Amino acid sequence: MALDFEFKDRYDFNDLVSIITLLRAPGGCPWDREQTHFSIKKNFIEETYEVIEAINKENAAMLREELGDVLLQIALHCEMEREKGSFDFNDVVDELVKKLVIRHPHVFGDVRAENEKEALESWDEAKAKSKKQSSQSEAMLSVPRELPALMRAQKIQHKAAKVGFDWDNADGAFDKLYEEIDELKMAVSHGDSSEIEDEFGDVLFSCVNISRFLKLDSEEALTSSTDKFLSRFKEVERLAAERGIDMKNSSIDELDRLWDEAKKIKSE
Secondary structure, three states: OOOOOOOOOOOOHHHHHHHHHHHHOOOOOHHHHHOOOOOOHHHHHHHHHHHHHHHHHOOHHHHHHHHHHHHHHHHHHHHHHHHOOOOOHHHHHHHHHHHHHHOOHHHHOOOOOOOHHHHHHHHHHHHHHHOOOOOHHHHHHOOOOOOOHHHHHHHHHHHHHOOOOOOOOHHHHHHHHHHHHHHHHHHHHHOOHHHHHHHHHHHHHHHHHHHHHOOOOHHHHHHHHHHHHHHHHHHHHHHHHHOOOOHHHOOHHHHHHHHHHHHHHHHO
């Protein structure tokens, strides 16, 4: 082998850093050498979601593999910066450890935290101080726009609620949802696509607000509903095929009857 790599029965973290350097070096892998932060950024997202899939499936072997794929992405990004003389993996680890110490004053300082709520409050205060955030809007703006929309909305609403900008209970959130639905209907009657999109977004935002009051995760709730729809639709297709029904040429009433039947079957 042209590259200086030691084959072992078991590898450690240092071996990972070494092989990433070799892969991007002259004589290494042409694909790896050509990659940039931007070219592989979507890979990072995909690998992260595969970790979530492994967690949801409670599959330890799958989780181990997918965590490795995420670590690969981190190592690649660090190597790109090392090549430019910016930072390396050790610099990332150093900054992370220092941040953990700073954001845990209830562990490494004189702040007291007797429960999870107090620990989170301590973390948030330390984070705001370290980032020099003097207002809650600055904390809200720090929530990445690149997050999934439902997740971002829920995080921002949660931060607004911390300074009292919130309904007293879920009733207010439900009333707001009904108000936004009426405004969406009005926008649809106007036929203005920009206005419709704006009002539709407000409806979704209001739904997320309700999920927060109900202590639900809006992303998880929508994922579960989508799974449920898929399961029932699959049953509708089975029933249609079993009875020789052409779904494409069927009326919505006929399809709705199949849907109700599939719903009963899946709930049994």
